[in-house]
Structures are given as C-alpha cells and as structure tokens.
Amino acid sequence: MTAPDFAAAITAGGRSSRYGSDKALAVLDGRTLLAHVAASLEPCAVKLLVAPPGRYALAGWHAVPDTRPGEGPLAGLEAALGAAPPGWVAFAGVDMPALTPAYWHALTAARTPGTLAVLALDGEGRPQPLAALYHTALRPHVTALLDAGERRLRLAVPDGHATVVAGLDARFFRNVNRPGDLEGEDPSTR
Numbered sequence: 001m002t003a004p005d006f007a008a009a010i011t012a013g014g015r016s017s018r019y020g021s022d023k024a025l026a027v028l029d030g031r032t033l034l035a036h037v038a039a040s041l042e043p044c045a046v047k048l049l050v051a052p053p054g055r056y057a058l059a060g061w062h063a064v065p066d067t068r069p070g071e072g073p074l075a076g077l078e079a080a081l082g083a084a085p086p087g088w089v090a091f092a093g094v095d096m097p098a099l100t101p102a103y104w105h106a107l108t109a110a111r112t113p114g115t116l117a118v119l120a121l122d123g124e125g126r127p128q129p130l131a132a133l134y135h136t137a138l139r140p141h142v143t144a145l146l147d148a149g150e151r152r153l154r155l156a157v158p159d160g161h162a163t164v165v166a167g168l169d170a171r172f173f174r175n176v177n178r179p180g181d182l183e184g185e186d187p188s189t190r
Ligand SMILES: Nc1nc2c(ncn2[C@@H]2O[C@H](COP(=O)(O)OP(=O)(O)OP(=O)(O)O)[C@@H](O)[C@H]2O)c(=O)[nH]1
Pocket: 011, 012, 013, 014, 015, 016, 017, 018, 019, 050, 051, 066, 068, 069, 070, 071, 072, 073, 075, 076, 077, 092, 093, 094, 095, 130, 177
C-alpha cells in the first residue's frame, strides 16, 4: 500500500491543567489517548511528535521539540511545519481519540489547489483546527503571528486560504479536556 502524500504531526506539549494529569497518557478502551491519535495516522511515512524532549516514546514517531515550549498548539504547529518535508501535514491534538484514517482521508480528498489548509466543521459547525491539514507554506505566517504575540490556533490560516469540509460524523470531534470527557461511547467500535 502506498503511504499517504502528507506527513503526520501530533502536538503533545500541553499542560493538561484541566485534566489534572497528563491526558496524553490517559487510557480509553485499553489504549492511551496518544496511541488512539497515533493509530489514525499510522500509515504516514513521516510521523512527528511535537512534545518536550523525553516526555513520550512512541515507536515509529520522530520526536520534535517545541520551538517555543509552553506557548500552546499554535507554537506546536510552527514546530511541526518546520520539521516536516515541504507539503501537507495532518496536524492533530493528542486529546482527539476518535480520529480515524477515514477522517484524514476525507480531509485529504478535499484539498483544493491554491489553498493552504483543510479544516473540518465540528458538530457545532465550527472549524476544528486541532484535527486539520496544513501546508508547510503556512509556516512564515504562523511564525509572524507568534512573533506578534498571537496564540490562537484558529488564526493559523489567513482568510480565504482554507478549504472547509462539512458533514463529517460529529463523533470524530470527541475532545478530552477533563476526566469526565473520557466517559461515553467507545470510538474504536465505530
Ligand atoms: N507542542 C505543543 N503542544 C501543545 C502546547 N500546548 C498545548 N498543546 C497541545 O495542544 C492540544 C490542545 O491542548 P489544550 O487542551 O488546549 O491545552 P493543554 O495545555 O493540553 O490543556 P489545559 O492546560 O487543560 O488547557 C493538546 O494536544 C496539547 O498537548 C504546547 O505548548 N506545545
């Protein structure tokens, strides 16, 4: 099978202050959240894990240090886009355990010439920047935002440069921020 024509990057440098302990290592259905997200991107040839050095060991994933440690997922995106080969990067938060290869396939299929990102609308109709495709050509824009003090990931893509995908199963967007978010449906049974 041919590997996807995009790199994978998981951003995992957060503090998990709402969760109360490292949520990447929280276990859901016998696997850590980190393992769930990694499984959705396993077919990728280039796999990057942006996190503090030594925090995680994930076989087959290349550790990438944050360029600006502790500055949030926009900084994680800067590090990922800087470490990836030129082209598309599937960028995921460690706290999105219901993502699957089918989710990434849907975003990949929606890529449009001339745009620099593909964002899916979540169950509430909002673009979901923590499970999106970004092009490495966005990196100078992301760096300029960070240099200007901006930290909002949703501003990573300039207006008019994103393709939006609607109609995906809302369950893909399960997001774990607090221990209670682990209760509910088993994403692996879908
Ligand atoms: N590389 C990197 N990833 C980050 C950083 N901050 C947050 N993230 C990741 O971004 C995703 C969303 O993080 P949040 O839930 O917003 O923040 P958090 O710090 O993990 O959690 P809270 O302290 O509860 O806000 C998770 O995958 C985090 O690991 C950072 O400084 N660097």
